[in-house]
Amino acid sequence: MKVGLVYDPIYLKHDTGQHMENAKRLEAIISYLKQTQLKQQLTHIKPRPATTEEISSVHHEQYISYIRDVAQRGGGWLDADTVMSPDSYEAAIYAAGGAIRATEAVANGEVGSAFALVRPPGHHATSQQAMGFCLFNNLAIATKYALAKYDLKRILIIDFDVHHGNGTQEAFYDNPRVLYISTHQYPFYPGTGRMDETGAGEAKGTTINIPLPAGCGDAEYLQTFEQITAPAARLFKPQLIMVSAGYDLHWADGITLMQVSVSGFSQMVKIIKGLADELCDGQLVFSLEGGYNLTALAASVKATFDVLLGNTVEDPLGQSPRRLDAPGITSLIKAIKEIHGLP
Numbered sequence: 001m002k003v004g005l006v007y008d009p010i011y012l013k014h015d016t017g018q019h020m021e022n023a024k025r026l027e028a029i030i031s032y033l034k035q036t037q038l039k040q041q042l043t044h045i046k047p048r049p050a051t052t053e054e055i056s057s058v059h060h061e062q063y064i065s066y067i068r069d070v071a072q073r074g075g076g077w078l079d080a081d082t083v084m085s086p087d088s089y090e091a092a093i094y095a096a097g098g099a100i101r102a103t104e105a106v107a108n109g110e111v112g113s114a115f116a117l118v119r120p121p122g123h124h125a126t127s128q129q130a131m132g133f134c135l136f137n138n139l140a141i142a143t144k145y146a147l148a149k150y151d152l153k154r155i156l157i158i159d160f161d162v163h164h165g166n167g168t169q170e171a172f173y174d175n176p177r178v179l180y181i182s183t184h185q186y187p188f189y190p191g192t193g194r195m196d197e198t199g200a201g202e203a204k205g206t207t208i209n210i211p212l213p214a215g216c217g218d219a220e221y222l223q224t225f226e227q228i229t230a231p232a233a234r235l236f237k238p239q240l241i242m243v244s245a246g247y248d249l250h251w252a253d254g255i256t257l258m259q260v261s262v263s264g265f266s267q268m269v270k271i272i273k274g275l276a277d278e279l280c281d282g283q284l285v286f287s288l289e290g291g292y293n294l295t296a297l298a299a300s301v302k303a304t305f306d307v308l309l310g311n312t313v314e315d316p317l318g319q320s321p322r323r324l325d326a327p328g329i330t331s332l333i334k335a336i337k338e339i340h341g342l343p
């Protein structure tokens with residue numbers, strides 16, 4: 001099956017200056033995909049801007065106007081972490097629209113799976129607040145779009161960024177049609193994502209938080225994917241799987257103390273692809289979140305595409321040289337399985 005790539009140079013125009021979340025991230029990925037001849041194996045999908053109506057499925061209209069106004073006034077800092085330039089609003093509506101186009105292309109059968117390489121990232125943006133480098137919640141907007149447009153009953157969101165996707169959790173906390181599963185370092189920014197945050201009302205149980213201690217590597221992440229994510233997905237039986245793909249848990253990434261390697265990412269993506277093949281005709285949509293070491297980010301995104309294409313995966317960076325002792329997470333996994341009644 002074809003694998004789609006959503007990308008547009010508009011995403012480089014969200015100018016954050018010396019900020020760690022900057023245009024060099026996407027430039028590094030695209031140039032590595034070209035250099036390794038992977039780009040030519042992908043089906044290119046042009047993004048479109050998301051409409052205000054589509055964005056307002058997740059964000060308040062006043063907040064959308066506020067973001068537009070800040071851009072029109074020349075940009076500025078929205079909080080201690082999140083900055084905008086004059087073109088950031090346009091980049092942000094194209095980022096949300098990029099995730100929507102990736103979803104449409106998969107749902108229409110133009111491609112089997114797709115990856116939206118977009119910025120600004122999205123999973124911290126709440127209904128009325130920009131935070132953590134995020135303006136609009138691209139993946140949540142695309143998920144709402146898929147629920148409405150294709151009348152889907154069950155969508156699974158897997159968020160493996162090292163941070164908890166507080167915005168995505170909020171968007172679907174009381175929605176039983178969306179199962180949100182997040183692995184994240186905890187305690188850590190943004191402070192949410194305890195294992196007892198499990199959803200509200202009839203959606204109780206459709207938020208699964210896996211708060212991991214610092215120092216986890218490939219083995220620990222794979223343990224959570226095999227023992228929590230996979231059985232929870234099989235019970236939920238999603239019709240589509242959406243992935244908030246953040247690569248800031250790579251050992252070389254300065255933002256985190258996690259120890260995951262490129263090879264570890266490829267094994268996580270293999271499990272996700274296996275679940276999509278088994279449960280929903282392979283329908284799988286990725287949207288880029290974090291990842292700040294340019295070499296590790298580019299290699300990890302390429303490894304993700306290689307798994308989707310069925311290629312062999314190379315890990316040019318290897319395992320962490322830091323050799324931190326990984327913490328044991330067996331009792332944590334047991335506690336989460338008990339909370340969620342997993343086999």
Ligand SMILES: [Zn+2]
Nearest residue numbers: 161162163290
């Ligand atoms: Zn992150």
